[in-house]
Amino acid sequence: MGHRCCSKQKVKRGLWSPEEDEKLIRYITAHGHGSWSSVPKLAGLQRCGKSCRLRWINYLRPELKRGSFSAQEEQSIIDVHRILGNRWAQIAKHLPGRTDNEVKNFWNSCIKKKLISQGLDPKTHNLISSHQRNTSNKVVCSLPQPHQQPFPVFTVNQQMTDDASMEVNRLPPFVTLPPLPPTQPSLQQTMAIPNSEYQNPNPVWTAKDQSSQYTISFPCGSSIGSTPIISSSSSSSVNPFGFGFLDENLIWNAHVEPLEGPRLEQVQTHQYQDQHDQQKNKINIGEMGNDHEQKCGQDIDVSFDSSSFDLEFVESTLLSGAICRDLSSMDDLAWNF
DNA sequence: AAGGATGACAACCGCTGTCCT
């Protein structure tokens, strides 16, 4: 029985033999893959095109790096995963010679367990309390409900503001909450950022620099779309992604604002390179601390549509100062949550 | 030695988005 995608054909399944590999390599090296659906026939293989594609991408490509992951690669995966979640293809882009499948397998078979053994929730990278760990590995989010506090307001300690470099700390992303307004029920001062808040950042986060006019907006969850603006006048705040640098004068405003058409269009119509170049000029979060003085007066206004959140854009924008440039520099980035 | 448990990894499945007709 063949695949659904090629049920008409009699296709082989299961592991690839060296002969099949040889045929596929020989064909693609000579002709390129072109349309994958035609590859098996042309290469003389009894496989479906999808299978050939997978075999080539995940195993046969000459640029693939084989062998076990290095400690640096492992750390990179952890760091990027904390930001992107299970976006294996995106994560793999940061690891030359590694495939999404490989990264995914490595995560599931190795890193996940390692994090759990360290008391960290592999999904959120937050610390799992002993109680939570004891309850069949189910992680209970300790975040307040939206009606209590629609957005956590984060502060960054002074050490952070003193250090121009940005680090994604290996520690779980804990944040310190400022005192809540009197009308709000009291909450813990320290809490973990929930998965949905930093990995799937639907809420619109707006960063404003009082002295300059920096405004950076990120999409927020629709569930809190009608919530009022909550802003903090505390010394500085950090965005929910776990990256970005904010100067002491910066305020992160967590509020929902309807995306303006032109803005959205601007974001969506830019190609990756344009985005990258543009953002290099406009925002370099990683360097914001250093360049803050020089960049005063520059407008930064980036919004995202929650339904078309562009991870590459975010990466190019927010990771340009760190991950994209050199994954090893993650070690130099210090977030104090 | 046998066989069950476990881990690593390859491959498959099903869904989604894009492109083309």
Place this chain on the structure above:
DNA sequence: AAGGACAGCGGTTGTCATCCT
């Protein structure tokens, strides 16, 4: 606009080797 083909992606399953009892 609709529908089909295709590529890409993330989750899941299958297979095999190794370890443990």
